[in-house]
Amino acid sequence: MPEPPIPAADALDEEVRRHVVVTRWNDLIATVDPVTSWGRRSSLWPLQFGLACCAIEMICTAASRFDIARFGAELFRPSPRQADLMIVSGTVTKKMIPMIVRLWDQMAEPKYVLSMGACANGGGPFKEGYNVVSGVDEFLPVDVWVRGCPPTPQALLNGLMELQKKIDEESFVGAWKRRRRPEVEVPALGPDLVDRRQIPDIRAAAGKGEAQRLVEMKLKPVLKPAPKAGPLSSLEASDAALKDAGMKLAARVGADHVQAAGHALVVDRSVWGQAARVLRGEMGYDFLANLTAADYEGTLEVACHLYRTDQTGGQLAVKVRTDREQSEVPSVSAVWPGADMQEREAWDLLGVKFTGHPNLKRILLWEGFAGHPLRKDWCEAYYEEPRKMFSSRWKEGRVRPGETRVRWGRNVIYPDGFDPSTLPADDAVPADSGNADDRHLPVSLGPQHPSTHGVFQVRALLEGERIVKLEPVMGYLHRNHEKIGERNTWIMNFPYTDRLDYLTSMANNLAYAIAVERLAGIKVPERAEYIRVIMAELTRVVNHLWSIGFLLNDIGAWFTPSLYAIEERELVLDLFEMAAGSRMMCNYMRFSGVAADLPEGFLPAARTLVSERLPRAVDTLDKYLTKSEIVGSRLRGIGVLPRDRAIAHSASGPVLRASGVAYDIRKAEPYSIYDRFKFDVVTAPGGDAYARFLVRLGEIRESLKILDQALAGIPEGPVIEKNQYLLRPPAGEVYSRCENPKGELGFYLVSDGEGSPYRYHVRAPSFINLSAFDEMCRGHLVADVMAILGSIDIVLGETDR
Amino acid sequence: MRPWGFFLVRGMGVTFGRLFNGFWQGARRAAGLPGTETHGSGATGVFTVQYPEERLPIPERFRVLPVLIYEETTGEPRCTACGICAKACPPQCIWILQAKGEDGKTRNRPEEFSIEANVCMNCGLCAEFCPFDAIKMDHRFELADTVRKGRDILNLQDLLVSSEYHARIHPKGAAKEAEARARKSAPKPAAPAAPAAG
Numbered sequence: 001m002p003e004p005p006i007p008a009a010d011a012l013d014e015e016v017r018r019h020v021v022v023t024r025w026n027d028l029i030a031t032v033d034p035v036t037s038w039g040r041r042s043s044l045w046p047l048q049f050g051l052a053c054c055a056i057e058m059i060c061t062a063a064s065r066f067d068i069a070r071f072g073a074e075l076f077r078p079s080p081r082q083a084d085l086m087i088v089s090g091t092v093t094k095k096m097i098p099m100i101v102r103l104w105d106q107m108a109e110p111k112y113v114l115s116m117g118a119c120a121n122g123g124g125p126f127k128e129g130y131n132v133v134s135g136v137d138e139f140l141p142v143d144v145w146v147r148g149c150p151p152t153p154q155a156l157l158n159g160l161m162e163l164q165k166k167i168d169e170e171s172f173v174g175a176w177k178r179r180r181r182p183e184v185e186v187p188a189l190g191p192d193l194v195d196r197r198q199i200p201d202i203r204a205a206a207g208k209g210e211a212q213r214l215v216e217m218k219l220k221p222v223l224k225p226a227p228k229a230g231p232l233s234s235l236e237a238s239d240a241a242l243k244d245a246g247m248k249l250a251a252r253v254g255a256d257h258v259q260a261a262g263h264a265l266v267v268d269r270s271v272w273g274q275a276a277r278v279l280r281g282e283m284g285y286d287f288l289a290n291l292t293a294a295d296y297e298g299t300l301e302v303a304c305h306l307y308r309t310d311q312t313g314g315q316l317a318v319k320v321r322t323d324r325e326q327s328e329v330p331s332v333s334a335v336w337p338g339a340d341m342q343e344r345e346a347w348d349l350l351g352v353k354f355t356g357h358p359n360l361k362r363i364l365l366w367e368g369f370a371g372h373p374l375r376k377d378w379c380e381a382y383y384e385e386p387r388k389m390f391s392s393r394w395k396e397g398r399v400r401p402g403e404t405r406v407r408w409g410r411n412v413i414y415p416d417g418f419d420p421s422t423l424p425a426d427d428a429v430p431a432d433s434g435n436a437d438d439r440h441l442p443v444s445l446g447p448q449h450p451s452t453h454g455v456f457q458v459r460a461l462l463e464g465e466r467i468v469k470l471e472p473v474m475g476y477l478h479r480n481h482e483k484i485g486e487r488n489t490w491i492m493n494f495p496y497t498d499r500l501d502y503l504t505s506m507a508n509n510l511a512y513a514i515a516v517e518r519l520a521g522i523k524v525p526e527r528a529e530y531i532r533v534i535m536a537e538l539t540r541v542v543n544h545l546w547s548i549g550f551l552l553n554d555i556g557a558w559f560t561p562s563l564y565a566i567e568e569r570e571l572v573l574d575l576f577e578m579a580a581g582s583r584m585m586c587n588y589m590r591f592s593g594v595a596a597d598l599p600e601g602f603l604p605a606a607r608t609l610v611s612e613r614l615p616r617a618v619d620t621l622d623k624y625l626t627k628s629e630i631v632g633s634r635l636r637g638i639g640v641l642p643r644d645r646a647i648a649h650s651a652s653g654p655v656l657r658a659s660g661v662a663y664d665i666r667k668a669e670p671y672s673i674y675d676r677f678k679f680d681v682v683t684a685p686g687g688d689a690y691a692r693f694l695v696r697l698g699e700i701r702e703s704l705k706i707l708d709q710a711l712a713g714i715p716e717g718p719v720i721e722k723n724q725y726l727l728r729p730p731a732g733e734v735y736s737r738c739e740n741p742k743g744e745l746g747f748y749l750v751s752d753g754e755g756s757p758y759r760y761h762v763r764a765p766s767f768i769n770l771s772a773f774d775e776m777c778r779g780h781l782v783a784d785v786m787a788i789l790g791s792i793d794i795v796l797g798e799t800d801r
Numbered sequence: 802m803r804p805w806g807f808f809l810v811r812g813m814g815v816t817f818g819r820l821f822n823g824f825w826q827g828a829r830r831a832a833g834l835p836g837t838e839t840h841g842s843g844a845t846g847v848f849t850v851q852y853p854e855e856r857l858p859i860p861e862r863f864r865v866l867p868v869l870i871y872e873e874t875t876g877e878p879r880c881t882a883c884g885i886c887a888k889a890c891p892p893q894c895i896w897i898l899q900a901k902g903e904d905g906k907t908r909n910r911p912e913e914f915s916i917e918a919n920v921c922m923n924c925g926l927c928a929e930f931c932p933f934d935a936i937k938m939d940h941r942f943e944l945a946d947t948v949r950k951g952r953d954i955l956n957l958q959d960l961l962v963s964s965e966y967h968a969r970i971h972p973k974g975a976a977k978e979a980e981a982r983a984r985k986s987a988p989k990p991a992a993p994a995a996p997a998a999g
Contacts, residue, residue, distance in 0.1 A: 064848050064849060065848050065849060065850055066852060067849045070849075070851075118919050118921060118922065118923075121918075121919040121949060121953070122917070122919025122949070122953055123920065124892070124919065124920060124922065125891060125892035125920060125922035127892065127919075128892070128893075135949075137949065142949070144945055144946070145946050145947070145948075146944070146945045147866070147918055147919070147944035147945070147946070148923060148942060149921065149922045149923040151942065151944075152942055154850075154852050154856065154857065154942060154943075155943060155944065155945070157852050157853070158942075158943040158945045161853065162945040162946070166947055388891075389884075389887055389890075389893065392896075393884075393890075393896055393897065394884035394887040394888070394896075394897050394899075395882075395884065395897070395898075395899045395907075396898060397895075397896035398896065398898055398913070399896045399915045399954055401917060401954070488891060489888075491889070491926070492889070492890075492891035492926070494891075494924075494926075495891050495922050495924035495926070496891065498924075499922075567848055570848075571841075571842055571844065574840070574841070574842075575842075577860050577862075577863060578860045578862070579862070580862065581860070581862035581863050581864040581925055581938065582863070582864060585923065587924045587925065587926070596862070599860070599861070599862065605841060605842045606842070608842040608843055609842040612842075613842060613843070620815075624808070624812060628808045629803070630808070725885070725888060725889040725930045
């Protein structure tokens with residue numbers, strides 16, 4: 001029973017409390033708390049760490065318009081040991097999560113996680129993908145969730161303020177106690193991602209034939225037969241050029257080895273190596289634009305799309321077929337070095353074995369991954385149905401998120417009988433550390449590195465300070481674009497193409513729209529054509545501005561030039577937001593037009609920008625950078641790619657033109673209405689990083705010229721013929737390409753007459769331009785690698801897809 | 802050949818030029834002079850948006866998460882559970898449970914309508930193809946939260962907003978839709994009178 005209070009003591013207590021602040025231990029802490037919390041919340045040092053599209057918005061938040069410095073959080077630290085805030089900005093992939101967890105473990109307490117964007121929160125639009133972790137909270141303790149796809153910079157600042165509020169409420173003692181939080185165990189990469197906490201369960205389930213899925217697959221994917229091949233004489237009159245090429249080829253490799261299927265030649269695989277040499281050497285097809293494969297019933301078909309860089313003859317599609325179970329196709333990477341990485345990709349994702357390939361290992365996934373995911377019958381954990389819309393969504397749409405449907409409660413699936421005890425120990429170093437010996441030093445840059453433009457890894461072998469050999473390692477942002485794309489209906493792929501090269505979403509939209517329009521024979525109204533060109537060229541301007549800014553970043557001009565570049569970019573993004581509703585993920589083009597007409601005020605604003613402000617900005621960049629002694633000494637003679645090597649490596653875009661090849665698809669194979677505008681193809685002779693810088697600068701000026709003409713000539717009229725969400729192009733296939741800011745963006749689409757593509761492949765310029773990376777870097781210093789990478793200008797969303 | 806450091810000094814000139822221009826334009830703005838806006842293609846001076854005190858103007862087409870519209874006058878949701886948004890949704894984050902009457906027959910309204918907020922890619926295709934103007938893209942972007950579990954699936958109650966709110970954030974779009982609806986529901990012009998039997 002409590003003692004009755006003594007009135008006098010109460011009064012005394014009151015008096016003491018009024019005049020003396022600290023009477024108890026808790027009060028003492030309470031006076032310290034606001035000070036420590038204030039200090040902590042006002043000097044958050046984020047880890048300089050970006051994963052995907054959201055990272056671009058994070059960078060914009062740090063730039064002058066939104067200025068995260070106002071919140072005391074501008075000190076982005078490249079080292080986790082100096083950072084206390086991890087902004088998980090973008091899609092967390094299975095290949096990347098071990099690095100993310102390791103970075104988190106290396107940060108010192110008190111530390112915080114801010115999960116930015118739908119992907120980091122819960123997998124986002126890529127949730128169903130086989131290489132995507134559905135939410136970073138599966139591993140890390142998240143403090144604040146920021147919604148949006150992507151969240152705008154203001155939304156991120158809102159999240160930061162939310163975190164500050166949370167820190168304000170935190171007690172000094174509580175934060176101190178957090179120091180004893182255990183480390184998060186680094187997950188392992190086996191046949192799929194393995195969370196080490198689940199190992200006992202997985203071991204128990206091994207070999208028991210336990211269901212891998214809670215729900216049985218109702219609809220299994222269906223394999224279609226490959227198009228029938230016939231003799232060359234079966235080709236129609238409209239394919240005269242193809243027939244001609246086929247005859248020439250047949251004369252050299254044997255008549256019964258060359259056939260025709262659709263609008264392509266089918267070469268027997270026994271003579272494919274010889275045929276490739278004939279095609280490249282005698283017939284002049286020196287540019288291998290695209291090499292990929294498609295999965296058919298019993299057959300794997302490798303498709304190559306060839307061009308001549310002298311711009312004669314148009315496209316030549318050549319195919320090679322092989323058995324699906326015992327695939328074997330001769331590698332042509334010796335004939336066209338640009339095939340090297342594309343063949344590795346076809347092996348990785350489709351399991352086409354290329355004999356004679358010097359380095360046939362997985363490129364986007366990791367060694368040990370179970371299966372080849374782009375095969376039609378390979379189904380991931382969250383697989384529902386072969387095509388969208390999924391029948392569970394409507395009429396009886398009771399929410400069942402992916403994780404509630406699968407055996408392990410997350411996006412993983414293991415082959416029956418998988419024994420997790422075969423996994424390497426937690427602290428194991430990668431077994432292949434290059435061919436190191438006492439003279440050579442292997443060095444790994446990335447995937448978490450401030451200058452790799454995202455989650456990209458470079459494995460270099462050094463002799464002294466010089467690069468002897470270098471291997472690009474990618475796939476840390478492989479978000480299964482193609483697998484998802486083959487389930488999507490045709491229109492659903494538009495917002496996904498936004499997220500390929502997330503700096504140039506409008507141009508990606510355009511390339512995809514044109515590809516499908518070619519496949520389905522759709523016409524576009526005049527006004528829409530103008531709007532498309534305006535958007536695509538504005539995109540080129542912002543991409544090159546960004547790229548020049550960050551090239552300067554890479555050579556040590558830390559953030560200042562990029563701040564100026566980002567400022568101009570923001571104004572163009574305002575236009576995009578006005579017309580399309582989003583700064584980055586525009587989703588603006590549709591088949592047969594654009595989603596909506598230009599809003600009121602768009603054209604005047606665009607005209608002011610194009611005729612006054614942007615030319616001034618380019619002049620400023622030119623004036624201060626082109627002749628700068630630092631830019632010259634860091635870029636001249638660095639990463640030289642001679643003309644013939646650039647073509648051999650299938651380089652495209654500014655990288656190709658900087659090697660002196662005047663090849664621009666807008667001129668070589670005009671699409672949309674580009675043939676109506678006057679502009680020049682910018683080239684530079686040097687082939688070095690400096691030449692690539694000059695080409696980009698020149699291209700901004702040329703784009704402004706096109707924009708001037710387009711903004712002056714835009715007619716009135718409808719902007720779309722027919723906007724429909726269900727499109728069924730006739731059965732057939734197309735390889736269609738556009739000159740994207742980064743190079744040739746191609747779409748290889750195969751339609752079987754259904755509502756979604758049977759095969760959907762993206763020829764990504766960022767990916768293929770990297771195939772010359774090794775050659776460019778050899779003999780240079782480590783510091784030059786970053787300058788060269790910056791001058792190639794890659795975006796990982798597109799590299800890894 | 803320029804003397805050593807020439808470009809350094811010139812570069813600093815840019816930096817300081819901008820610094821002073823910021824003050825100068827600020828002073829001009831304070832004096833109410835024209836041509837000193839902070840946003841838009843003619844922006845001058847300090848470029849920073851002082852969020853949260855100041856916000857960027859939101860264009861009408863801006864899109865974050867979808868919302869469902871209910872009629873201000875009747876309180877009834879416009880949604881008829883036709884499922885077109887679910888058919889158009891690229892990441893398939895829309896789940897619709899169609900209502901059933903006591904007779905077991907389906908009704909044209911949703912019993913439950915859910916959106917997985919962490920899957921939605923804010924693309925706006927649902928709003929674009931909805932024939933009933935029932936689903937629209939919201940402008941609210943300040944959605945940061947310290948909790949995720951239980952808040953990542955938005956249900957019918959979370960999603961509903963009034964038609965008046967829709968008209969406020971999408972003034973032009975809503976007016977256009979209202980006009981189209983009026984045209985549709987207007988009684989068809991009477992058929993030309995049959996020629997009088999002679």
